[in-house]
Amino acid sequence: MLELRRVSKHFGATPLLDAVSWQWPAIPDAGGAEVVALLGPSGSGKSTLLRIVAGLEDADAGDVLWNGQSIAAVPVERRGFALMFQQFALFPHLNVRDNVAFGLREQGLSRADARVQADAALTGVGLAGYGSRTVTGLSGGEQQRVALVRALVTQPRLLLLDEPFSALDADLRVTLRSAFLNDIRQAWDGQATTVRRVLLVTHDEAEARQMAHHAWRLHGGLLQPLW
Ligand SMILES: Nc1ncnc2c1ncn2[C@@H]1O[C@H](COP(=O)(O)OP(=O)(O)O)[C@@H](O)[C@H]1O
Numbered sequence: 001m002l003e004l005r006r007v008s009k010h011f012g013a014t015p016l017l018d019a020v021s022w023q024w025p026a027i028p029d030a031g032g033a034e035v036v037a038l039l040g041p042s043g044s045g046k047s048t049l050l051r052i053v054a055g056l057e058d059a060d061a062g063d064v065l066w067n068g069q070s071i072a073a074v075p076v077e078r079r080g081f082a083l084m085f086q087q088f089a090l091f092p093h094l095n096v097r098d099n100v101a102f103g104l105r106e107q108g109l110s111r112a113d114a115r116v117q118a119d120a121a122l123t124g125v126g127l128a129g130y131g132s133r134t135v136t137g138l139s140g141g142e143q144q145r146v147a148l149v150r151a152l153v154t155q156p157r158l159l160l161l162d163e164p165f166s167a168l169d170a171d172l173r174v175t176l177r178s179a180f181l182n183d184i185r186q187a188w189d190g191q192a193t194t195v196r197r198v199l200l201v202t203h204d205e206a207e208a209r210q211m212a213h214h215a216w217r218l219h220g221g222l223l224q225p226l227w
């Protein structure tokens with residue numbers, strides 16, 4: 001599982017990450033998915049840390065490991081991680097089914113097989129019949145769920161979420177948090193051998209309290225344990 005060893009990152013003079021060492025915690029009773037939150041004020045470097053884990057950004061120093069092996073040289077698409085950003089980044093020119101099928105196509109599935117799996121994944125989270133709809137016609141909440149299915153359908157060993165609720169209305173945000181965890185468990189069901197791990201970046205402590213087994217705060221370039 002995920003480990004950081006003395007990871008440092010600076011932009012200009014400000015250290016965003018100052019020799020951060022950290023390891024995924026043991027979560028004995030995770031109830032279907034292990035969720036760890038990374039809190040911190042805007043500008044503290046949360047997204048930068050997530051991008052380093054994902055392989056979208058290089059650290060200045062230090063190492064990122066998975067099961068004790070450095071993955072620093074492993075490219076993004078071979079890390080087995082899935083990312084979901086604040087703006088869901090669905091492809092507006094593709095329908096819902098082909099948005100979900102996109103990552104499967106990248107993994108080498110045929111168009112037909114990818115579409116079958118995409119429809120199955122949509123059905124699994126209660127979005128059967130959405131496949132042919134345009135993504136631009138969906139509500140914010142629906143777009144968020146499609147983006148989540150798109151991230152999960154590739155069966156990632158780690159799901160990286162960067163403020164996944166912040167583009168939604170406050171009311172919807174609260175409702176969707178628990179639905180979101182159910183979606184995660186269901187989409188990963190049938191993958192009984194896969195340990196479901198989610199790293200949730202948020203600036204909202206209530207959100208982290210509701211969703212995460214453990215949380216850390218990034219502040220002044222250091223990670224402090226919260227719970
Ligand atoms: N590629 C970059 N070049 C220069 N500065 C950057 C870059 N990426 C992020 N930053 C700066 O680093 C700081 C932390 O950014 P970020 O990781 O996005 O924080 P957070 O996600 O916690 O809000 C911000 O001040 C941001 O402007």
Ligand SMILES: [Mg+2]
Pocket residue numbers: 046047048162
């Ligand atoms: Mg951010």
